[in-house]
Amino acid sequence: MATFHFDLVSPAKLLFSGEVEQVDVPGAEGDFGVLADHAPLVATLRPGILTVRGSKGEEKIVVLGGFAEVSAEGLTVLADVAESVADIDRTMITTRIGELEQKIAKTEAGSALDKLIAQLDHYKAVDRHLTGTAMH
Numbered sequence: 001m002a003t004f005h006f007d008l009v010s011p012a013k014l015l016f017s018g019e020v021e022q023v024d025v026p027g028a029e030g031d032f033g034v035l036a037d038h039a040p041l042v043a044t045l046r047p048g049i050l051t052v053r054g055s056k057g058e059e060k061i062v063v064l065g066g067f068a069e070v071s072a073e074g075l076t077v078l079a080d081v082a083e084s085v086a087d088i089d090r091t092m093i094t095t096r097i098g099e100l101e102q103k104i105a106k107t108e109a110g111s112a113l114d115k116l117i118a119q120l121d122h123y124k125a126v127d128r129h130l131t132g133t134a135m136h
Contacts (some may be wrong), residue, residue: 014058023050025050028043040070040071042069
């Protein structure tokens, strides 16, 4: 299978840089897969599981927002937070869920409430992936 260059960067560190066969990205408007020679694209990320497939197998990485850019040079993901599933701090996910639930309880109906509910749903989906059979 053809390969392309992939970089995954967070404010804390460069998590991945190398040649891969496919990357599945949790886009804000739906998940999408990137293969070699993908059309140019810029997308926002939602909290979710990013899956990298390459010669060394498959690696799953939790991302909590950010941007993805597909260009002629490959795929670059700039994640707000990114951590290997094996290294993820489950307490941070649980804490964020609690914070969002508190904000939702204090927010009146409207677009701000809708955005908070969508964020909560995304974090809960990540939590389900980390605890459920989808990660086994």
